[in-house]
Amino acid sequence: MASKPVKISEEFVAVAQTESVVMNRSIGGQVEYWAKLGRQVERSGVIRTDVIRALMTGEGSVQTLTAAEDEAYLDALSTRLEALDGSDTRILDDLRSRGRSIVSTDDDGTLEVEKS
Secondary structure (H helix, E strand, O other): OOOOOOOOOHHHHHHHHHHHHHHOOOHHHHHHHHHHHHHHHHHHOOOOHHHHHHHHOOOOOHHHOOHHHHHHHHHHHHHHHHHOOOOOOHHHHHHHHOOOOEEEEOOOOOEEEEOO
């Protein structure tokens, strides 16, 4: 299949470049992966695109998800949380900056709450 040039913003290219290094893909491969993923999400019907848009803009709520959407959301969230090894603190830093409490367990399994 012949390739065609496509105009995308420099900001998006920068994000794709950063992610492509992490995922060991070319920039074009990363953009193509995202496009395929988005297409699959839209076609699956598991999560409605209007819900995705609302959540991404901060106008939506996970409280409005259907049972299938909630399951998909929780699976994705669990996967992201399980992958955290403590080296990337961006999520925790974001939660702290928003005044959110962070709950974890210590080495003995005792629940600890860090209040911002």
